[in-house]
Amino acid sequence: xxxxxxxxxxxxxxxxxxxxxxxxxxxxxxxxxxxxxxxxxxxxxxxxxxxxxxxxxxxxxxxxxxxxxxxxxxxxxxxxxxxxxxxxxxxxxxxxxxx
Amino acid sequence: xxxxxxxxxxxxxxxxxxxxxxxxxxxxxxxxxxxxxxxxxxxxxxxxxxxxxxxxxxxxxxxxxxxxxxxxxxxxxxxxxxxxxxxxxxxxxxxxxxxxxxxxxxxxxxxxxxxxxxxxxxxxxxxxxxxxxxxxxxxxxxxxxxxxxxxxxxxxxxxxxxxxxxxxxxxxxxxxxxxxxxxxxxxxxxxxxxxxxxxxxxxxxxxxxxxxxxxxxxxxxxxxxxxxxxxxxxxxxxxxxxxxxxxxxxxxxxxxxxxxxxxxxxxxxxxxxxxxx
Numbered sequence: 025x026x027x028x029x030x031x032x033x034x035x036x037x038x039x040x041x042x043x044x045x046x047x048x049x050x051x052x053x054x055x056x057x058x059x060x061x062x063x064x065x066x067x068x069x070x071x072x073x074x075x076x077x078x079x080x081x082x083x084x085x086x087x088x089x090x091x092x093x094x095x096x097x098x099x100x101x102x103x104x105x106x107x108x109x110x111x112x113x114x115x116x117x118x119x120x121x122x123x
Numbered sequence: 124x125x126x127x128x129x130x131x132x133x134x135x136x137x138x139x140x141x142x143x144x145x146x147x148x149x150x151x152x153x154x155x156x157x158x159x160x161x162x163x164x165x166x167x168x169x170x171x172x173x174x175x176x177x178x179x180x181x182x183x184x185x186x187x188x189x190x191x192x193x194x195x196x197x198x199x200x201x202x203x204x205x206x207x208x209x210x211x212x213x214x215x216x217x218x219x220x221x222x223x224x225x226x227x228x229x230x231x232x233x234x235x236x237x238x239x240x241x242x243x244x245x246x247x248x249x250x251x252x253x254x255x256x257x258x259x260x261x262x263x264x265x266x267x268x269x270x271x272x273x274x275x276x277x278x279x280x281x282x283x284x285x286x287x288x289x290x291x292x293x294x295x296x297x298x299x300x301x302x303x304x305x306x307x308x309x310x311x312x313x314x315x316x317x318x319x320x321x322x323x324x325x326x327x328x329x330x331x332x333x334x335x336x337x338x339x340x341x342x343x344x345x346x347x348x349x350x351x352x353x354x355x356x357x358x359x360x361x362x363x364x365x366x367x368x369x370x371x372x373x374x375x376x377x378x379x380x381x382x383x384x385x386x387x388x389x390x391x392x393x394x395x396x397x398x399x400x
Contacts, residue, residue, distance in 0.1 A: 074288045088300055090300075
């Protein structure tokens with residue numbers, strides 16, 4: 025039984041059939057350098073919270089969503105950032121945020 | 124129980140960091156979170172390796188809980204303040220555990236680790252050493268935990284609150300969106316369940332909404348809190364968050380957490396399942 029807990033930086037893609045997944049990933053930076061420990065929230069088209077991960081020390085995050093429109097929202101002590109994204113099956117989409 | 128008994132804020136925590144009667148306990152699945160920095164003096168509980176039976180799918184039993192808390196240096200008279208990542212999901216799950224085994228004074232730190240970090244409060248990597256105790260747990264309460272047969276019997280009779288995201292409720296996702304979606308169990312929800320995502324009970328910074336906001340949330344979702352209620356999610360920790368909001372903050376009796384949750388119900392043979400929003 026795996027938990028619902030978000031692993032830091034999102035889970036790795038090793039051993040995962042990406043063609044069957046709708047991956048949204050990317051990085052968060054602050055002042056031009058990767059920002060680790062930032063909380064990234066995935067909100068659905070209605071603005072409803074769906075998931076949250078913490079960025080890795082390299083500022084990376086990853087979600088396994090479903091095709092459609094989503095909003096990413098980053099929260100950190102230094103500020104917040106939002107980005108709209110459209111995700112598709114088997115076509116990972118990358119989003120870079122600055123806080 | 125009420126909000127003032129069950130929930131403390133960061134200001135309260137800061138005033139009690141050196142209070143010998145208070146033990147801060149961080150609960151995360153991701154043990155690296157604690158190792159990377161924790162509240163000074165906090166001990167760690169691992170929800171999986173320490174709170175679960177290593178063989179069958181169940182809790183550690185009363186003796187196991189006593190042994191665990193004794194080894195952590197937690198005494199029966201200590202005020203236990205739980206906090207953690209994931210908007211306090213696992214801390215709320217541990218809170219439910221402590222309540223189940225009858226700990227007298229247990230509280231949740233509002234906002235958990237996220238709020239603490241967003242406010243740039245200090246974390247330390249210093250190792251916490253507490254002398255072992257002789258903790259004595261009470262027999263596990265049965266009035267705040269739901270088992271599968273009770274859930275099946277509750278269909279069409281009691282409140283069932285599915286606290287997963289709308290996409291998981293509808294059957295479009297099988298797991299939270301930060302996890303891969305290839306799973307074996309069936310998708311959907313228990314027939315008649317109301318979908319009130321756990322996240323609606325929390326603010327963006329992880330703190331709980333006010334009592335008035337919580338009351339309106341469940342009322343507007345059509346949940347009649349005068350009836351018996353069972354909350355569930357996927358494995359029972361997000362629903363522990365909702366159990367905490369209802370049972371501890373709003374002081375609603377007759378609320379159970381179904382820790383078997385969708386990973387059990389969605390794998391049962393011949394039980395009814397509903398799809399869609």
